[in-house]
Amino acid sequence: MKIVIIYGSANDQAFMQPGRDYMDKEKVAYEERVLSAHRNHAELAEYLKELNASGEKIVIVAVAGLSAALPGVVAVQTEYPVVGVPVPGGPLNGIDALLSICQVPGQVPLGTVGLHSKAGLNACMFAHRILKLAQ
Structure with a gap:
């Protein structure tokens, strides 16, 4: 059992530090990959x-x-x-990312956390709770 964190950009990794700290503290197994849906689509697939x-x-x-x-x-x-974790940035300070993630079309099951500095922490805590159901 593990959590897999996939980043669209290496620049997003610092944003997830609170989540990684949580997983380290709770001894949750995880791995990380940087695979852009745009630049590395074949590798991501x-x-x-x-x-x-x-x-x-x-x-x-x-x-x-x-x-x-x-x-x-x-x-x-x-x-x-x-x-899905929206990262603040760009001209809309992450609002575009948040809307893109939470407004996916039907038949695309995807959870979304909020747009704030602890979003990565919330995502990792939520993922951990889901994993606990499998124990």
């Missing part, structure tokens, strides 16, 4: 295919700013629960 085939119990936290396509793209390519 291959990675998700590997996760799907692993049979492991996983919750995915998808972190993205600006157009924030990553969480929705991940959600349609896996059966695992996905929690």
